[in-house]
Amino acid sequence: MELDVVFEDDRWEAVGLEGLASRALHAVLAWHELGEAEVSVLAAGDTRVAELNGAYRGKPKPTNVLSWPAQELAPEAPGGEPLTPEADPDGTLPLGDIALAWETCTREAEAGGILLEDHLTHLVVHGLMHLLGYDHVNDADAELMEAREAEVLAKLGVKNPYE
Template sequence: MVADVQLEDPRWEACDLEAIAEAAAAAVCIWAGLDPDLVEVAVLGCDDARIAELNGDFRDKPQPTNVLSWPEEELGADQPGGKPYSPSPDHDGQYALGDIAIAWETCEREALEAGKPIKDHATHLVVHAMLHLLGYDHVQDADGDLMEAIEVEILWKLGIANPYAD
């Protein structure tokens, strides 16, 4: 199992966040050349109040956001637009990549505003967060362009249309 999912908000059960997280995490692992059976990621399905608390505690931004991630290792690239470092396995050859939290109300609202199924948007957010755990970010334009292209590629393989297309 790739994703260890905890549901604080029961609304995530209706869209099966466990299956979404597992599929999205496995797809990112495969794209990154990691055996999904050797990778573990913790995923918290919560509400806006909880994610606002986490966002305040860890980013000093006490407001809701769609998804947060906490990488186990700092893997960021040395140069903008560069490939991040590969994660290190533990002594058993396992990869603990980190933690993800995703907020129901924000995810649902964004999906409705974009006219897309919440499952597709939640999948996109988990893919996005998984890439953060692997050292990708979008602070610099070159990094954002790279990360977006990777997201589109992985989502396409999962049967989800380009979320950035007009």
């Protein structure tokens, strides 16, 4: 597994993001019965994530997590299972990139009375699910994605954030 965490904001280093992201990635891959994968995580602040959100989604404001899948894996029908990612010749699954915004993530955890580590684990799992083709554009897709996230999070000892 190749996990590359890029720290653009030093505040992330204090929460053990690399270990947390590694655990989340292992759990998501195990749940989907997938092998070696390649993922990049950008640990940034709200300003940088707002720039990225504006550039790629036309929404120039911060958000908790953004994702850029390496492959289009979304199912054709609402509520359907995403496609299985194709591996590179060396067997590695290129999944894509995730970005997290420090201020937004910490504010949400505090407002929800959630341990920051649990909230971040959820957001990394959420981002990884997007990389695997899950989405929440419509109700059927959202229900499937949330159910899958809750199953993975339970294996990591994190309470279902959708309850």
